[in-house]
Amino acid sequence: MGDSTRLRVISRLSTEGPLCIARLSDAAPISRQAVTKHLQVLADAGLVRGRRCGRERIWELEPSQLETARRYLDEVSQRWDSAIDRLRDFVEE
């Protein structure tokens, strides 16, 4: 990953979250085709992934399995916090 463009892509995805091609190529003097090529290299390396969103493709960092598990549990945990609040409202005077 010696290429500075690829490093910049990773950095932006890390700080700004998922981005489409237009956003990723808006800052630097670089064409969308070039950015797409770099994204493909990163995707092949398992570092990013593209998701279809309507007619667009949104690119984001590939979360590690551990992070996926953690984020999932965080979400389930939040749902329970919310359910507990509703139970509390229901039973307390």
Place this chain on the structure above:
Amino acid sequence: MATDYSDRIEKRVMLRAPRSRVWKAIADAAQFGEWFGARLQGDFVEGATIRGNITYPGYEHLIMEMKVDRIEPETLFSYWWHPNAIDPNFDYSTEPMTLVEFRLEDSDGGTVLTIVESGFDRIPIDRRADAFLSNDGGWTEQTENIERYVSGQ
């Protein structure tokens, strides 16, 4: 406070209500549905499967299904379910279920309720990723809106 295991979620809360009140709210299907957010059909009986439409805003298109496990009056209520059955077109019956256990204890001033949901390690990692990525839909929409605004459409 959630404990830090990869396989389970644990919540322990103090409710300012008598134990019998808390128990009724949990073990009576109609009352459970009222605060939880589902219109459940039938009663909670050990071994029974109870279904109902979710009434929680934003999730009304979904049906919730619980398979009742154990009922020990005023002490333990447990059931199995699919915690993230958010795709109405997907058949979740092939997927592992998690176990939810509600435990009640007396306490000064009310009732201590412990909720444990366990069995997450048996859920495939792809399914877990889908669960939180689907909630990122809001972010994706936002990105598209910015895109359109910036490009002057």
